[in-house]
Amino acid sequence: MKILTALTYYRPHTSGLTIYAERLAEALVRRGHEVTVLTAHFDPGSPKEETVNGVHIVRVPVMFRVNKGVIMPTIGYYATREALRHDVILLHLPQFDAAGMALRGRLFRKPTAILYHCDLLLPPGAFNKIVNRVVLTMNDIAGRFAHKVIGYTEDFACHSPFLTKFEYKREIITPPVQLPEATPDAVHAFKLKHNPEGRPVIGMATRFASEKGVGVLIDALPKVLDTFPNAKVLYAGQYKNVWGEEQYFEQLRPKIERLQAEGRWAFLGVLTLAQMAEFFPNLDVLVVPSLNSTETFGFVQIEAMMNGTPAIAANLPGVRQPVTMTGMGRVVPIGDSPALADAIIDILTNPDTFAGDPKAIKQMFAPETNALAFERMFEAMLRKMGKID
Secondary structure, eight states: OEEEEEOSOOTTSOSHHHHHHHHHHHHHHHTTOEEEEEEEEOOTTSOSEEEETTEEEEEEEOOEEETTEEEOTTHHHHHHHHHHHOSEEEEEESOTTHHHHHHHHHHTTOOEEEEEOOOOOOOSSHHHHHHHHHHHHHHHHHHHHOSEEEESOHHHHTTOTTGGGGGGGEEEOOOOOOOOOOOHHHHHHHHHHHOTTOOOEEEEESOOOGGGTHHHHHHHHHHHHHHOTTOEEEEESOOSSOTTOHHHHHHHHHHHHHHHHTTOEEEEESOOHHHHHHHGGGOSEEEEOOOSTTOSSOHHHHHHHHTTOOEEEESOTTTTHHHHHHOOEEEEOTTOHHHHHHHHHHHHHOGGGGOOOHHHHHHHTOHHHHHHHHHHHHHHHHHHTTSOO
16 A cells, blocks of 8 residues: 655654654555655755655645644645555644645545544643634544544543544554663663662653643652652653743752752653663653643553553543553552652552563554554555455
8 A cells, every 4th residue: 555644743853643653654664555754844954855764754845833833835735746646644633734634535535544642732822722723623624524533542532522523433543662672781781870779760751841740740759758768760851941841840940959969860861762771671660640631642651561660640541541451550640649659659569569461562562563453444444435355
């Protein structure tokens, strides 16, 4: 098959959405399909077109940005050209331009699927309220034109205002998660560098943002430290100059600096995939105390579990699913620091209770497993439209 996938941001941008799109595209290529990614040319330093790991990337010129969105006057031309060249279309939402792409799928009789990653929640303000409404409207139009609408889990799909509208054409496909294998020597070297004393380690892996619940963890630590006074936090991810989060960082800075001075908090910055593979085995527990539906699953939970590390997740639709599916951890009420502290203490005290089956988890979430599900869905769509036998 010739598969066209479209999303606003692709590499070199990094986010959970772009990582998913990249893993799926490359897995489909490995299965023998031709895959083109249509995306914004947001970084002038990147080529207009290139092929990376077998995936052909076409970047559309950007005139200017509106908040996190981009305005691309020539998107219609590129969308028409690429839609006509391909057999099926996969759109990643939220995406302002998805409505036009889905319409082309209908007009050109190209099976079109939407993969819905998360709800869009912009910061308060009159302008952002307008932007939010416009994008939600375009998402709804795209959903009506698309032949299939896909969610990560039934749990999130049943609670999402968007996905509940399209139950009659909804599919659930488990997301792809993978990490490179770290050697025992590399894992040990990471420990010598970041935790030579062998202290209990609480991990967090995300950009520093208010919706990620960093403050919830900080407020949980005094209770944890009463029981495990040597515990420390290793924080992997961007924490400086996170767009729109400067005020939130400044608000928490005094507490974090006190923890740093006591040797109980360390920022590791953005880690490579190889470094993340060394990071997770060095944790005793990973926490994902997210606060809203911009988080719909939490890939890092599965990455931790693949390395034998349990997780604690906020009781959000979708986010609670990795723990629920594997039994490797605890689910706690949203924004509840005392409950988070109790869960951390429980896991640190009884680690064997939360041991799972990392090998089975790797297979369940392998990109090839994910790609096969999409392949079968596309084939069924093509067969229904009479394009294949």
